Amino acid sequence: MPTTHPATQFTPAGAYPDSQYLVAEQLPWSGARRPAVILVASDGTERSDGALRVALARARATSASIEILTVARWEPLTSPDGMTLWQEDNATRRGCQRRAVEAQLVRVTGKPREHGVTVLDGNPAFTISRVAIERRAALVVVGLGRHGLTDRLFSDETAIQLARISRVPVLAVPEHAVGSAWHAIVAVDFGEISDRAAQCAIDTVGDEGIVELVHVMPFIQENAFAVDGVAPSERWAHSQLDSLAARLVVPAGVTLKSIAIRGSAAHALLDHAQRVDANLIATGTHGRGFVARAVLGSVATRLLRGSHCAVLSVPRDPLPALEPAERASVGLAPRPAPAVWVELLSAFSKRNEGRRTILEVDDIELGAQAQEYNYPLLGTVYDERAGRVELMLGDGISGGRHLSRSIGNVAAVDVLTDGEGHDVALRIQHGASQTLLTFAA
DSSP, rough: OOOOOOOOEEEOOOOOOOSSSOEEEEOOOTTTTOOOOEEOOOOGGGGGGGHHHHHHHHHEEEEEEEEEEEOOOOOOOEETTEEEEOOTHHHHHHHHHHHHHHHHHHHSSSOOSSSSEEEEEOOHHHHHHHHHTTOOSSSSEEOOOSSSSSHHHTTHHHHHHHHOOOOOOOEEEEETOOOSSSEHHHHHHHHHHHHHHHHHHHHOTTTEEEEEEEEOOOOOGGGGBBBBTOOOOHHHHHHHHHHHHHHHHOTOOOOOEEEEEOOOOHHHHHHHHTTTOEEEEEEOOOOHHHHHHHHHOOOOHHHHHHHEEEEEEOOOOOOOOOOOOHHHHTTTOOOOOOHHHHHHHHHHHHHTOEEEHHHHHHEEETEEEEEEEEEEEEEEEETTTEEEEEEEEEEEEEEEEEEEEEEEEEEEEEEEEEEEEEEEEEEEEEETTTEEEEOOO
16 A cells, blocks of 8 residues: 655646647637647447547537547558558448447437537557647547456557557546546656646646646655655655646646655556546656567556546657648648658758667557667658658668668658757658657767
8 A cells, every 4th residue: 555645735826828738729810719629539339428528528618629530440451463452341331430429429418419520441549640630639539448358358449559659648538437527646757748747637627626746656665764754755756746836837726736655656546546536647658669668568558458537648749839831721721741741851851861760660460669770860751653751771881781661551751859849750650550760869
């Protein structure tokens, strides 16, 4: 049983922050504001009823625009000559999926359907992630699923897969959730991601919500160094929690608390959430390096598998803010993606030529696989005629190391940057996989 300590309580006053998560975005050419987009993904079953209720409630509370997406699982079949083969029952399957979600809307809301439903084919997690990026969604809401062993064996665990790859905060909601009276706990490890997870939780709970910043300390024997019965690690943890609380922007109606407990991170957080009757756990995710995550696992995954309340996963690498020129194009006909990719990859190559790289491929079925380590970047291009991204790595000298990777079936290309605008990684989404090129130094 973890040892708990008295919570320090903060109730700072102030207006809602100009949050990146659920605020309307100003459109410079008109002075109007584009409502934030909440993307809710549903399979039409009771498992996603809670996700739909919560998404509708959040949209009403924040004046956000809600978009409903359902994904009919379909993996393309490819003939020996490279042609995509369409399955004959695609239209029937999509129609059944659409009708199931439309019936769910009536069942959940108790009134005639008011929202359109988008139906897409593909792998659910990657399709939802791609649409969230394309729509610049502020929040993705999905069903949490069930936790029995049989459910996990025969389920694709979409919420977990989506939390791993999404660049948009993902709210995974149990089927019984109703979307009000939020009491959130935030997993805090004092990294930069903890700040974002805490602020996102504050923005999510709304008026009269409660947010607890929870740091889990390991079990260690340090009584000999205690002062007035308080161990050094506890004093340090509480000072860091106080510092984090001071950096957050908290509206007057939200109560912010902090607490330090001992135990194994995921188990301690789940126990604490049950003890205080919390209905939301917020955590950062998206540690850099798919191989590291595959070997070490993550607290976020354990929370998603073990929690019976909603789990908010906040990505390490969120979508960058729109530049004024990009903002002006929101809502208008976009340029074809390949044309954008040509310019993006050319600029990426010029900025990063010669930097040493790590190339990884993350397959939704096979997991993460390392392809190379420490090869300098020679260049990246998009071949519009062949429809492929070409990665060229090596020493650039005769007889030196050389490696090239050609990627087809490209669905999305984006550059991940850090808080200072420096390139951190290049991500290429293709089929049910994604390739990540990060930098070794």
